[in-house]
Amino acid sequence: xxxxxxxxxxxxxxxxxxxxxxxxxxxxxxxxxxxxxxxxxxxxxxxxxxxxxxxxxxxxxxxxxxxxxxxxxxxxxxxxxxxxxxxxxxxxxxxxxxxxxxxxxxxxxxxxxxxxxxxxxxxxxxxxxxxxxxxxxxxxxxxxxxxxxxxxxxxxxxxxxxxxxxxxxxxxxxxxxxxxxxxxxxxxxxxxxxxxxxxxxxxxxxxxxxxxxxxxxxxxxxxxxxxxxxxxxxxxxxxxxxxxxxxxxxxxxxxxxxxxxxxxxxxxxxxxxxxxxxxxxxxxxxxxxxxxxxxxxxxxxxxxxxxxxxxxxxxxxxxxxxxxxxxxxxxxxxxxxxxxxxxxxxxxxxxxxxxxxxxxxxxxxxxxxxxxxxxxxxxxxxxxxxxxxxxxxxxxxxxxxxxxxxxxxxxxxxxxxxxxxxxxxxxxxxxxxxxxxxxxxxxxxxxxxxxxxxxxxxxxxxxxxxxxxxxxxxxxxxxxxxxxxxxxxxxxxxx
Amino acid sequence: xxxxxxxxxxxxxxxxxxxxxxxxxxxxxxxxxxxxxxxxxxxxxxxxxxxxxxxxxxxxxxxxxxxxxxxxxxxxxxxxxxxxxxxxxxxxxxxxxxxxxxxxxxxxxxxxxxxxxxxxxxxxxxxxxxxxxxxxxxxxxxxxxxxxxxxxxxxxxxxxxxxxxxxxxxxxxxxxxxxxxxxxxxxxxxxxxxxxxxxxxxxxxxxxxxxxxxxxxxxxxxxxxxxxxxxxxxxxxxxxxxxxxxxxxxxxxxxxxxxxxxxxxxxxxxxxxxxxxxxxxxxxxxxxxxxxxxxxxxxxxxxxxxxxxxxxxx
Numbered sequence: 001x002x003x004x005x006x007x008x009x010x011x012x013x014x015x016x017x018x019x020x021x022x023x024x025x026x027x028x029x030x031x032x033x034x035x036x037x038x039x040x041x042x043x044x045x046x047x048x049x050x051x052x053x054x055x056x057x058x059x060x061x062x063x064x065x066x067x068x069x070x071x072x073x074x075x076x077x078x079x080x081x082x083x084x085x086x087x088x089x090x091x092x093x094x095x096x097x098x099x100x101x102x103x104x105x106x107x108x109x110x111x112x113x114x115x116x117x118x119x120x121x122x123x124x125x126x127x128x129x130x131x132x133x134x135x136x137x138x139x140x141x142x143x144x145x146x147x148x149x150x151x152x153x154x155x156x157x158x159x160x161x162x163x164x165x166x167x168x169x170x171x172x173x174x175x176x177x178x179x180x181x182x183x184x185x186x187x188x189x190x191x192x193x194x195x196x197x198x199x200x201x202x203x204x205x206x207x208x209x210x211x212x213x214x215x216x217x218x219x220x221x222x223x224x225x226x227x228x229x230x231x232x233x234x235x236x237x238x239x240x241x242x243x244x245x246x247x248x249x250x251x252x253x254x255x256x257x258x259x260x261x262x263x264x265x266x267x268x269x270x271x272x273x274x275x276x277x278x279x280x281x282x283x284x285x286x287x288x289x290x291x292x293x294x295x296x297x298x299x300x301x302x303x304x305x306x307x308x309x310x311x312x313x314x315x316x317x318x319x320x321x322x323x324x325x326x327x328x329x330x331x332x333x334x335x336x337x338x339x340x341x342x343x344x345x346x347x348x349x350x351x352x353x354x355x356x357x358x359x360x361x362x363x364x365x366x367x368x369x370x371x372x373x374x375x376x377x378x379x380x381x382x383x384x385x386x387x388x389x390x391x392x393x394x395x396x397x398x399x400x401x402x403x404x405x406x407x408x409x410x411x412x413x414x415x416x417x418x419x420x421x422x423x424x425x426x427x428x429x430x431x432x433x434x435x436x437x438x439x440x441x442x443x444x445x446x447x448x449x450x451x452x453x454x455x456x457x458x459x460x461x462x463x464x465x466x467x468x469x470x471x472x473x474x475x476x477x478x479x480x481x482x483x484x485x486x487x488x489x490x491x492x493x494x495x
Numbered sequence: 496x497x498x499x500x501x502x503x504x505x506x507x508x509x510x511x512x513x514x515x516x517x518x519x520x521x522x523x524x525x526x527x528x529x530x531x532x533x534x535x536x537x538x539x540x541x542x543x544x545x546x547x548x549x550x551x552x553x554x555x556x557x558x559x560x561x562x563x564x565x566x567x568x569x570x571x572x573x574x575x576x577x578x579x580x581x582x583x584x585x586x587x588x589x590x591x592x593x594x595x596x597x598x599x600x601x602x603x604x605x606x607x608x609x610x611x612x613x614x615x616x617x618x619x620x621x622x623x624x625x626x627x628x629x630x631x632x633x634x635x636x637x638x639x640x641x642x643x644x645x646x647x648x649x650x651x652x653x654x655x656x657x658x659x660x661x662x663x664x665x666x667x668x669x670x671x672x673x674x675x676x677x678x679x680x681x682x683x684x685x686x687x688x689x690x691x692x693x694x695x696x697x698x699x700x701x702x703x704x705x706x707x708x709x710x711x712x713x714x715x716x717x718x719x720x721x722x723x724x725x726x727x728x729x730x731x732x733x734x735x736x737x738x739x740x741x742x743x744x745x746x747x748x749x750x751x752x753x754x755x756x757x758x759x760x761x762x763x764x765x766x767x768x769x770x771x772x773x774x775x776x777x778x779x780x781x782x783x784x785x786x787x788x789x790x791x792x793x794x795x796x797x798x799x800x801x802x803x804x805x806x807x808x809x
Binding site for chain 2: 069070247252265271285
């Protein structure tokens with residue numbers, strides 16, 4: 001079988017072992033390695049667990065569910081009845097990362113986010129990387145998230161990616177890969193915070209015994225980071241507000257949670273209007289200007305005058321205020337090009353181009369179905385690959401070859417042949433496992449990790465750990481909450 | 496604070512008050528339907544009229560004023576946007592919108608209330624379970640009120656929520672009087688007959704005041720005294736005078752913290768001064784029904800003015 005020519009030759013797909021339980025290949029378990037002794041980060045936890053009464057943990061796990069429900073940490077599933085609010089399953093066994101593992105990860109994440117921001121600045125200015133031929137022009141020109149209106153525009157502080165989430169998977173003791181970059185509007189940080197809060201309430205003694213790095217300062221760091229990007233028009237302490245599409249949005253809980261924790265107003269489009277060249281919110285005493293808008297609505301919906309005219313979620317004229325330096329929009333409009341999965345495959349080159357260094361965290365090797373040779377190989381090997389839409393998210397519209405039936409594969413093949421440009425393919429990764437607590441005891445389940453990264457002119461700040469998502473059913477590799485995935489508290493140990 | 500948030504706190508409180516009031520109306524209606532089956536249908540109809548849901552009911556169920564049908568409509572009928580279940584859902588939606596202004600305790604009480612009632616009202620409630628269900632509704636409501644008074648900052652948001660509570664309550668008490676005013680007219684022939692005692696007790700029960708009334712006035716039930724009790728008696732927390740005093744207190748606090756005199760403040764003061772500062776006899780002399788109609792209109796106008804003055808909507 002011929003390997004496709006990828007610019008990312010350091011990690012060609014054919015060098016990957018395709019792993020699937022059915023093929024008899026074992027997975028790396030973060031607690032026990034390949035099924036041996038307990039690895040050192042888990043030792044203290046494992047000692048504690050061994051002495052605990054399983055019934056007590058079971059009881060605590062049920063309490064946790066009640067706690068999530070009364071707190072309202074629920075999400076709506078698109079396409080279902082709005083009244084149907086679901087809980088994301090929470091598992092009480094933490095995912096534990098050692099101090100040295102985290103140092104390595106955070107260096108790689110920081111490098112990546114720096115490169116992403118530099119890339120966005122370049123794309124919306126001189127486009128050196130396109131002129132150098134390192135990234136094909138049509139990946140930008142055909143990218144739905146590309147905003148020509150951002151050309152030549154300087155966002156306050158030079159920051160595009162105020163908040164990003166870099167999805168990471170682990171495949172071995174020493175093997176990490178970046179699976180996805182989320183620079184548009186990464187979500188999930190409220191689960192990271194509430195998971196820790198829940199663990200602290202359920203098992204306070206654990207935290208007395210084991211030194212785990214804090215995550216609870218995230219909201220304040222977010223506030224500081226956003227305030228540090230105040231626009232030129234801001235005359236004093238910056239006023240920060242969170243823009244939400246409203247209570248029916250699947251991430252509404254997170255929007256209100258973050259606004260609450262930051263002490264910022266939670267606004268919707270109809271609370272805002274342009275007054276005297278500023279974006280202002282309607283208060284009980286009249287209109288007050290906003291300096292920094294942490295928006296959780298997509299670019300398309302920001303400004304019905306300049307983008308989608310049918311949008312009710314945005315603010316007519318906000319774009320003009322933005323251009324005139326009257327407001328900071330976080331993340332900057334047009335940032336979503338970085339979420340494109342076809343562009344993702346060029347990330348190692350992008351990192352090298354802007355930092356002069358090799359990527360510290362490798363990409364998952366990726367076939368771009370837009371290229372005929374790649375497509376041919378993908379079609380040949382469909383049953384063993386994962387195929388994703390380039391603009392997809394949330395685990396929708398993807399094929400997990402080894403888990404799919406013959407019929408599903410045939411149907412997907414037709415879609416792929418009809419519109420190859422819309423897809424990329426990757427080997428089915430042997431995602432690491434972490435045990436979850438079940439009635440039968442500890443059982444391994446596949447996980448990924450989404451660390452949250454804040455960027456401001458003052459620097460990059462990564463909250464230790466992030467959100468660990470876990471596939472709750474046996475053998476499943478899909479961790480997305482919309483597909484039944486759960487979450488775990490993520491511990492980064494102190495040195 | 497955001498005008499929208501102020502509006503959400505206000506409506507959250509109105510809907511919570513409404514659900515509690517409707518539970519009380521059902522309770523009173525149920526009692527009279529049990530004891531006097533001959534007039535049960537007209538009783539249920541007047542409960543629906545009081546709750547402002549009669550035309551919606553007739554649209555869905557015609558003239559089928561049976562206990563089972565009416566109770567189900569008021570409690571949980573999906574065809575009824577004002578059922579207790581829908582109203583509690585709307586209260587919760589408003590609480591979610593104003594989530595950043597609520598303490599964790601208040602939010603959890605509202606959310607728990609929605610979850611508990613959702614489970615209780617999943618299926619049609621059997622008649623013998625009705626008292627328990629109504630008790631649960633009252634209890635949930637008490638928990639929200641307790642969390643609210645125990646944990647909320649006394650700031651503008653608090654005042655908006657309280658305004659919602661008392662506007663809704665005044666409206667409810669006035670509607671009860673509006674539907675039953677004829678029972679209180681002095682011209683009614685059989686004053687003091689046992690039949691009317693039952694009716695009067697029902698009025699008092701629908702504002703949870705039958706015990707308080709007897710504490711205050713002894714065993715004698717008279718139309719004049721009931722009217723005085725519900726309209727003018729300031730120590731009675733569901734009387735029009737009490738509600739108006741509270742509204743004016745809250746409007747005054749808003750005026751002080753915002754340092755601006757609004758139209759709403761003046762209207763609130765005027766309601767108290769012109770309508771409620773007079774002896775009950777003068778209200779009867781001017782016509783009880785006219786008085787109530789006028790009060791309902793003034794109360795609704797005040798509600799609209801509050802929405803405008805404090806910019807709940809654009």
